[in-house]
Amino acid sequence: MAASPSLASTAAPGSARGRGVGPSAGLSADIGAALEQRIRSGAYAPGARLPTEMALAAEFGVSRAVVREAVARLKADGLVASRQGSGMSVAARPDSGSFKLAPGTPAGEALSHIFELRALVETGAAELAARRRTPADLAAMYAALQAMGEAVRQGDDGAEDDDVFHQAIAAATHNPEIRRFVSFLSAQFSESRRPTWDAAGHATGRAAAAQAEHERLYAAIAAGDAAAARQAAAGHLYQAAARVGAAPQATCLEAKLAVGPAHEENDHG
Amino acid sequence: MAASPSLASTAAPGSARGRGVGPSAGLSADIGAALEQRIRSGAYAPGARLPTEMALAAEFGVSRAVVREAVARLKADGLVASRQGSGMSVAARPDSGSFKLAPGTPAGEALSHIFELRALVETGAAELAARRRTPADLAAMYAALQAMGEAVRQGDDGAEDDDVFHQAIAAATHNPEIRRFVSFLSAQFSESRRPTWDAAGHATGRAAAAQAEHERLYAAIAAGDAAAARQAAAGHLYQAAARVGAAPQATCLEAKLAVGPAHEENDHG
DNA sequence: GCCATAAAAGTTGTCTGACAAATTTTTGCC
């Protein structure tokens, strides 16, 4: 009686797909999402026992195999733990495990937020890279820089090299976690990097502008000037956000631009 | 002939668990890990077709259900895509989707690397918080600060409030992605925050030292002084890393400490 | 009555077989 089979009718085994009720991107995916929401919303408290697989299968009107597939994902994500013979339970710390962004290409305010997070990390990475870069690191950056320069001259697509350049900087921190996180964020911007390198980007000078910023950033890192590297990275990321139309309230980066070159306040006083 | 069933013998259905060959944390988990490694190592190229479920089941010597559970995780992680009737294929962009740290409590060099990533983000977050904090944000920080102060005086465990304080700062950036990422990283340090707040921490003054750093950080954010906030956060995180024994080569933070208060180099010249 | 041991029930882990639904390949016709 209390069951609310919101995903499929128990009567007809198949052919209940896409009835307009659920998200319907696969039964196990839907059920996994439903269970995840119950856990995150607290309906299933941390540490508490989950219903049995059979109970869940009955509630959702699916077979046990589907429930197991859904739970397999939750287990991999560290949301639930299971012991043979004992049952399943919500993990004590449902947060930890993985950091995810909203699926799909971000847009609008979300894009702006992710851009800001990226700016935070990459300005710091640039600073670290300036301190720790080896000749090999510099060579990797330089190669990507040259390739981008060629792309600017030829009117080609330099997005790939753009990516390589930024990841080379991250690699120069010699911190694998930073490198991996920069790579992760970078993957979110494959779409957003287009306006810089497409035909309009070349025509309006966006590509050339980006290249100039890259060269300034490279020079600072090569010189080992951490402060200049931070400033160059901040400027570049601010401009990159602007080129993509995602920098309405990025006051952080504006300020950083003003911090670097001179210390007016002190000189005044 | 070419099959190399590395996980279970095809002959005996059950009772082939824990033979010392594989990791053996569950069959589907093992196979999922094996497939993930093949994808990330390039053995299965991006965009290429995967073997069929039956072929994989035969190769690993398990049933199709186990393969499906393993693949369910990979699909959720965005590593593979499947279409009914067509088959499974490696995703074009295997990186995107989620950012994960190594499972379990990090230690040693890995802890130091994660700490540095955290420092990058939280110093930036402190700077943004100083610019954007509302009275409500400040109130939340102050409450956590007060609670920690009480814990210091009473010799109690202030780790929880420590967490709340840092997350309040992240929330004051008014950037949900930054807040979520700080929260994510914070969860990795539940274990590592102990040395500050246990009996030894109180006795040796580590708790009091942390509290002093927190107060300095709060004051800077309350005053809206972004540079001071960054510097205070950097100092605090450097000291926190040192308290945990994870700051051998964190040259970044040392440098930041030296950047803030005065500009000696300029004054000299 | 109480405790230790054995039996029973319940739960996850895995296997097998089957069918539906969708796609790809082959076949047959013109």
Place this chain on the structure above:
DNA sequence: GGCAAAAATTTGTCAGACAACTTTTATGGC
């Protein structure tokens, strides 16, 4: 050769079964 129908493939789901393990209950001895 081109095109449409049929066959073969492949994923998605269901159903039942058994093994391995844990928890609970029942039983027997004292």
